[in-house]
Amino acid sequence: MTQTASPNSQALPPIAAESLPPTTEGTMVGNGLALILRLARRRWVALAAAASFAVLAVIFELVPYLAVYRIAAEVFSAAPEPEAIVRFALLALGAVVLQFVCIGISNTVAHAAAFRLLREVRTELTEKMARLPLGFFDRHDSGELKKALVEDVGSLEGVLAHNIPDVASGILVPLAAGIALFWVDWRMALASLALLPVGIAAQMWAFRGMDGQYRLWHRTEAQANAGVLEYLRGIAVLKAFNRTASSLERVRSAIYGVRDVATAMTRRSMYSYSLFFIALSTNLLVVLPVGIALHLHGGLGLPQLCLFLVLGVGLTAPLTKLMFVFGSTSRTILGAGRIQGILDAPPLPQTPGPVQPTDFGVRFEDVHFSYDGNKSALREISFIAAAGQVTALVGPSGAGKSTVAKLIARFWDVDKGRIEVGGVDVRAFGLEELMGHIGFVFQEVFLFHDSVRENIRLGRGGASDAEVEAAAEAANAHTFIQALPDGYDTMLGDRGARLSGGEKQRLAIARAILKNAPILLLDEATAFADPENELAIQQALADLTRGKTVIVIAHRLASIADADHIVVLNSGTVEDQGPHGALLARCATYRKLWATQQQAAGWTLTTATGEDAHAG
Structure with missing residues (x-):
């Protein structure tokens, strides 16, 4: 065996660390946001198209309410025109049909883009894992990696495919409807929004300190995955010694851990969430008495009152979508941070070849x-x-x-x-x-x-x-x-x-x-x-x-x-x-x-x- 090294071996790559660099909460959140934005840029044309059709769906969603307002104006006018009523009714029907067409196109385009991105991310992760040193897998158990590869990647679909139309409708519907209602009667518009500050305060209360809860949830989920995998791999041994899953401490503690975290999160947020939903879905309690009072004093006509009872009552309801969007996005960002952490893990360094060994000793x-x-x-x-x-x-x-x-x-x-x-x-x-x-x-x-x-x-x-x-x-x-x-x-x-x-x-x-x-x-x-x-x-x-x-x-x-x-x-x-x-x-x-x-x-x-x- 010759001892002389080839020129390729004179400048070797530095030895890589075999584990993820330490990550703080801010680093993980930043990594997660960066990954989501990077993925969105890959399919920005499709996602922009999905958002555009979602906006069109919002516009068509408002048309029936305005048509009802115009129909009410005709009905309560001195000389109603049946042709106008039929015309507005057909307009409302056509708008509903176009709304669902736009929603279908938006969802189809967004999901197609999202599923392609999920495939690409999983492919990147599997290819990256193949290049990582085995020391990385010693330091990260299979449950944690399975969660990143399957569940954390899967959760990206919700952000990419669902949150875009939900954010569009959750923001644009109240905004557009609010502008229309302020144009009709600013007093009734304020009455329709009277409970909104209560809902916002309840949502802020609900999300206070939830980042820590979400991190704990992800950690206990990973432990549960690892415990269940261990149970499945060792089931023959457990049977041989007449033991059950409940006797395997890691499985039992992991399952109870998920239950306890979920219970604690529910108990912690149930009052704030309840107040949030009540505030955004019961503004009829304000709109109806204010509208009746204004009408009785001659300050509001019946057509306008009908409009606010139809449109103003549901003005803030779409904001509940934003609450779900923010909640799911917060969980997804942490999962995306773990995905990015794996993608950033240093692989075994490689020197471009090929090289020519003298033999195979x-x-x-x-x-x-x-x-x-x-x-x-x-x-x-x-x-x-x-x-x-x-x-x-x-x-x-x-x-x-x-x-x-x-x-x-x-x-x-x-x-x-x-x-x-x-x-x-x-x-x-x-x-x-x-x-x-x-x-x-x-x-x-x-x-x-x-x-x-x-x-x-x-x-x-x-x-x-x-x-x-x-x-x-x-x-x-x-x-x-x-x-x-x-x-x-x-x-x-x-x-x-x-x-x-x-x-x-x-x-x-x-x-x-x-x-x-x-x-x-x-x-x-x-x-x-x-x-x-x-x-x-x-x-x-x-x-x-x-x-x-x-x-x-x-x-x-x-x-x-x-x-x-x-x-x-x-x-x-x-x-x-x-x-x-x-x-x-x-x-x-x-x-x-x-x-x-x-x-x-x-x-x-x-x-x-x-x-x-x-x-x-």
Whole structure:
């Protein structure tokens, strides 16, 4: 292995932080508003059109009231004209039809724009998450991220699609109607607005301190999501020990937490909301007596009185829409702030490629790494996994074996030192380029809720059905796949629930075979296999590893005794390295692991009578 780095590795990008920067309430609100405005600018033509049709709908909404006023004027005139009454009635009917047409167009255009924006935001989030280091996901649980990706993004639809027409009607209807009523009679117009200050004061009372309540609501919702996901993932364990969801403390506390927050918010705001609705919907209590008094004293005609009883009574009712708009927008802004926080999270830095490694050997040079920035997970790790050879990583649990393997693939970046592939620092590769050089077969196999064929095709997108089946045959998986109900088209169920551990491993090997990467990382691929499956997996691995740089995490030392090179890790550092025989002779940790496993291989289960229970 050459030690000379390529020119690409001379100026490496700085190591990115792996978590969101600290955010204050003001930062989150500012980020949320900025995201909503940015999204609105993307589809400003469609949203402006939706707003325009909403304004037209408001205008048409006022026409029937004015038509009723003119009809009343005709009815109470000395010589009513039937033709005029019919004309105004038809005008009112036509306005109602046009109002609903405009509302339909406004809603259709606004929703189409909103759903396109939601798709774009979710796509941006998923693409961004794919570029984030795994440390980000260690610091943000799945419930929090699921809430941002599904619920917080979904809430944007209300702001973008509903709030535009609601704000238009909520502001323009009272404004236009108020101008018309002041033109008819300023005294009755003031009577129609008499309770508005009470409603405004009640709304200010309702929203006082609600930002903190909304933050608490979002936090408890995220905790509830995480608790429910944990319950669903662990349901088999709960059943095995005859436990229910209520016995899982995180689920119970999260569900009760949502209930308690919702109850507290309702109790806190019920009086102010009630006063708000009463003030904006009962101005008849003022309009009717004032109108009657003015009419009896000759200061208001019957047509004008009818107009105010029809239009003035409902003058402030549309303002209730604004209350819902402000309430939903406040919640949505906080959710949008979390979305923007994820979009702003620093990804793993990348240097534009491509680069040319001399070979596909892997070199660790004085590597230090910590998950949390405090406690070291790896210290002074240095070793070489030569190209085309098998290098095994062994050591007690927690020694850092899996961390070493994942650092090669840049699931995280090192804090100090270098990891090279063919003389090139892994940080100098483009991430897609680096991933193209590395295949994985991990102990924990994740299978998607999809067909067997598509789960294997994950190894190389665009592979033909024939190539998929050839990879399955090479992985000794073809026979059991054909025995499934629909063969390669069998849906596996959530996380591959239909398959045994050994069958899942063979599908993972088939993926790696299909990818055919020159570097292969193996994490005890036979750990969950029964003897029959283990033999099939070992045969598949023999074909898969031929000619590749293989780094295998070994828990059973007998399986790697013939490895070209063995690295013994202990407490996050390299204790020793070399071939099996040399390590047995000089490395105390390796010798202890070997002796312990030899002793465990002869273990038998003792019966109640004290006899060994040997099978067969």
